[in-house]
Amino acid sequence: xxxxxxxxxxxxxxxxxxxxxxxxxxxxxxxxxxxxxxxxxxxxxxxxxxxxxxxxxxxxxxxxxxxxxxxxxxxxxxxxxxxxxxxxxxx
Numbered sequence: 001x002x003x004x005x006x007x008x009x010x011x012x013x014x015x016x017x018x019x020x021x022x023x024x025x026x027x028x029x030x031x032x033x034x035x036x037x038x039x040x041x042x043x044x045x046x047x048x049x050x051x052x053x054x055x056x057x058x059x060x061x062x063x064x065x066x067x068x069x070x071x072x073x074x075x076x077x078x079x080x081x082x083x084x085x086x087x088x089x090x091x
Contacts, residue, residue, distance in 0.1 A: 013040025
């Protein structure tokens with residue numbers, strides 16, 4: 001049976017953000033598919049000397065994830081809240 005691949009989302013987020021910054025295409029806002037990808041993107045942005053945060057004043061970039069990972073509660077520089085979908089149903 002072939003070995004199942006697993007993803008290291010933090011490494012993926014870091015690699016994509018680092019490559020994007022290195023290409024000179026630094027975005028103002030990054031919306032990640034989950035908080036673990038956002039952790040990696042946040043690390044790459046900080047390593048590049050970018051100022052990350054919620055408020056645009058004195059910030060270069062804003063990074064958001066959205067699955068309420070417990071570690072995200074300790075990262076004031078990232079936006080990690082799950083959006084409220086009041087009155088909407090998936091099906």
